[in-house]
Amino acid sequence: MDEKYSFRLIVPAVLFGMVLSVPAFAQDSAPASTDPNAPASQQMKAAGHEMENAGSDTVAAGADTYHATKRAVKDTTITAEVKAALEKDKLPASDIHVHTRAGVVTLNGNVPSPDMAAQAAQVAQQTNGVKSVNNKLMVANSTGSAY
16 A cells, blocks of 8 residues: 555544543542541542542543554555455446445445446455445436436
């Protein structure tokens, strides 16, 4: 894959992942102990637990962000590979819209024949990383209306 093209995919995915992790940094601002007369050791212990929980939440958010970003990049790569395979097989890739989510490819658009719709689904299914194909292609007759 072209390095410039790869960079254009990864940067938005990483930024999207960072946006998803922002809520993990918003912590409850309640005091460590609601009893102002509690011993300092009890207040310190409560503060320590709150910090530990905040750290755990941040780690979990980071892991979730990493996995979501990795999945988004993988789906984008699958979409690009399916489009390239459609072009290679001389299918009207400009009329076939490809969307991938968690490895499931959805094909939308119009094609001239049922055979071409089936061929497009077969090409997509044979692409590396595709779990399944949801073929929503419509067959359009010569007057342009779909049926």
